[in-house]
Amino acid sequence: MLVVPAVVGGLLVVLPLAGLVQRAPWSDLWALLGTEAVREALRLSLLTSTVATVVSVALGVPLAWVLARVAFPGRRVARALVTLPMVLPPVVGGAALLLALGRRGLVGQYLDQWFGIVLPFSTAGVVVAETFVAMPFLVVTVEAAFRAADRRYEDAAATLGARPWTVFRRVTLPAVRPALVAGAVLCWARALGEFGATITFAGNLQGRTQTMPLAVFVTRESDRGAAIALSLVMVAISLAVLVGLRDRWLATGGDAPTGDRP
Amino acid sequence: MIVLDAAVVVERPAFRLDAAVTAAAGELVVVLGPNGAGKSTLLGAIAGLVRADGHVRIDGDPVLDSDAGVDRPPEDRPVGVVFQDGRLFPHLSVLDNVAFGLRCAGTRAGPARSEARDWLDRIGLAGRAGDRPTALSGGQAQLVALARALATRPRVLLLDEPLSALDAQTRPAVRTDLRRHLGTFSGARLLVTHDPVEALVLADRLVVVEDGAVVQQGTPDELRRHPRTPYTASVVGLNLWRGRGDGRRLVVEGGAPLVVPGPAPAGPAIAVVSPRAISLHLARPEGSPRNLVEGRIAGIEHRGDTVRVQVDGALPLVADVTAGALADLGLRVGDPVWAGFKASEVEVAPA
Structure with missing residues (x-):
């Protein structure tokens, strides 16, 4: 009874990939990937998603720590708000970003007036949009790890003379490291595939804001070969991420008692 | 002070x-x-x-x-x-665990490690310095x-x-x-x-x-x-006897030998036995208990369901038995009695 829907479900996932592979212009692949627009998109995508991940780690780890460890009124609401971008349609996120950080936006007008910073339609804007969408993946993963981490090790460190910052750096952070790596990889992958918020907030300017997903979207009619080539690159990256994460999870979660998690 | x-x-x-x-x-x-x-x-x-x-x-x-x-x-x-x-700390080696406090006190990594190694030497675990604690x-x-x-x-x-x-x-x-x-x-x-x-x-x-x-x-x-x-x-109220181990048994001050689990430590030692682990018999029992001593009942003290019986002899001891068991034996103060307990019930520690 369950086999038929299972097969249909599996095909639904696999068939489009098969289509992509079957239609791929294998002989021209390198030439296509070498074109100006494709190289620009590839470079921009790798750059912005990596910067977005760095920003997400820098801001998301402290945010996760506060949500996990600091009791304050409205913490549950704050937790829900932080994860909102995960379920929000990205286009809505992009529109909201424009209203907040656009030239006439809530904060954006002052960024422009006081500092001359204009985020929309800039590469920095792409990073902002990707961070907005992708950071919650990191926060959720790391927050759970902070909450699961055994606080008694932190007590032990304090009795050995460790100040709070040392405790965090040398005891708490190593305990959540596997989750941090997994969260960062998820965050990076999500940023790499980001489309809706980016095109709404940062537009589609080749060389400045046109990341790979945007390039696939605009070239799929005009230059189908290039679109498929780009898609294949993204499929390859996604697969690599999945396989890499799987190994990590197997390596750290599978043998937890003897692994480097407490 | x-x-x-x-x-x-x-x-x-x-x-x-x-x-x-x-x-x-x-x-x-x-x-x-x-x-x-x-x-x-x-x-x-x-x-x-x-x-x-x-x-x-x-x-x-x-x-x-x-x-x-x-x-x-x-x-x-x-x-x-x-x-x-x-x-x-599970993510640090044994050596770095011991060095942790020294590092927190501002000692540089090198000197902290060598001091930590001295400590491991003292506890006889210098060979495990590089291991994870889980090992x-x-x-x-x-x-x-x-x-x-x-x-x-x-x-x-x-x-x-x-x-x-x-x-x-x-x-x-x-x-x-x-x-x-x-x-x-x-x-x-x-x-x-x-x-x-x-x-x-x-x-x-x-x-x-x-x-x-x-x-x-x-x-x-x-x-x-x-x-x-x-x-x-x-x-x-535990039975606690001081004595000397001879490598095999433990000889209590006063001369009574005790059979203990495993080899007894050589030199002065303490043996502890819970009163609950001691059984009383009217005649020398056959078989099981490894330690048997003959004595005379010196006191009987009721404590709810259990009765604490004081036995004098070569190995003075107290035994906790149930009121029913005592009634079955029909023991009174002054009666001769055998007390028995297993070697595995004896806890031994060097004194």
């Missing part, structure tokens, strides 16, 4: 700890009490891990004085702690935890049930090691346990805590002579 002087109050819903303890330099004070009596909370309050009122003075210096608004955090108290579960046995882990705590050179060392996570076979050996390494520490030592044998073997002085309050304190002998609560009576 009094090193530790603590009088703390911890208020929790449905629980209140109000206890005072002191410990002199080189003294090992054992805090003994049933589970849930507040022993670990007392240690936590002294270490600064549990919020408390009252005062804690170390060498006269207040680290907690709620009247004066002094409450130093754990990292600012010269107190080392050995936890029940060791709590070695150690429970007993080895507790010795490393002790070295890690001592490496910070605290004035007060707190040990929270350091042996209770170990299995019964390894416990006596680790207790002996622990005792030896504790002997090199010049500060005050406070050890918490609910194990009476551990308490009697290790303590210079006993502090008995029940329901969050100190009910009695003194040397093991003082408590044995004048137990003030049923708990104290049952705990210090």
Whole structure:
């Protein structure tokens, strides 16, 4: 009874990939990937998603720590708000970003007036949009790890003379490291595939804001070969991420008692 | 010289700890009490891990004085702690665990490591320096935890049930090691346990805590002579004999030989047997018990369902039997009797 829907479900996932592979212009692949627009998109995508991940780690780890460890009124609401971008349609996120950080936006007008910073339609804007969408993946993963981490090790460190910052750096952070790596990889992958918020907030300017997903979207009619080539690159990256994460999870979660998690 | 002087109050819903303890330099004070009596909370309050009122003075210096608004955090108290579960950092090597406190005190990595190596040498685990703590046995882990705590050179060392996570076979050996390494520490030592044998073997002085309050304190002998609560009576009412091991058996002062589990330690030793483990017989029983002594009943004391019978002879002892069993035997004061117990019921520790 369950086999038929299972097969249909599996095909639904696999068939489009098969289509992509079957239609791929294998002989021209390198030439296509070498074109100006494709190289620009590839470079921009790798750059912005990596910067977005760095920003997400820098801001998301402290945010996760506060949500996990600091009791304050409205913490549950704050937790829900932080994860909102995960379920929000990205286009809505992009529109909201424009209203907040656009030239006439809530904060954006002052960024422009006081500092001359204009985020929309800039590469920095792409990073902002990707961070907005992708950071919650990191926060959720790391927050759970902070909450699961055994606080008694932190007590032990304090009795050995460790100040709070040392405790965090040398005891708490190593305990959540596997989750941090997994969260960062998820965050990076999500940023790499980001489309809706980016095109709404940062537009589609080749060389400045046109990341790979945007390039696939605009070239799929005009230059189908290039679109498929780009898609294949993204499929390859996604697969690599999945396989890499799987190994990590197997390596750290599978043998937890003897692994480097407490 | 009094090193530790603590009088703390911890208020929790449905629980209140109000206890005072002191410990002199080189003294090992054992805090003994049933589970849930507040022993670990007392240690936590002294270490600064549990919020408390009252005062804690170390060498006269207040680290907690709620009247004066002094409450130093754990990292600012010269107190080392050995936890029940060791709590070695799983992501650091054994060596780096021991060096952790030294690094926190500002020692550079190189000197901290070489000092940590000296500590590992002292506890005989230098060969395990590069291992992860999870590769150690429970007993080895507790010795490393002790070295890690001592490496910070605290004035007060707190040990929270350091042996209770170990299995019964390894416990006596680790207790002996622990005792030896504790002997090199010049500060005050406070050890918490609910194990009476551990308490009697290790303590210079006993502090008995029940329901969050100190009910009695003194040397093991003082408590044995004048137990003030049923708990104290049952705990210090254990049969404890001093003697010498000859490598095979343990010969108690007065001459009676005891069969003990495994080879007896050579030299002065203590043997402990619970009164509940001793059975009484009218005639020499056949078979099972490895230890049999003949004596005469010197006293019978009813305590609810159990009866404590005092037996005089080559090996003076007390036995707890049920009232029914005593009635079946028809024993009275002055009657001759045989007492038996298994070798496996004897706990032995070097004295």
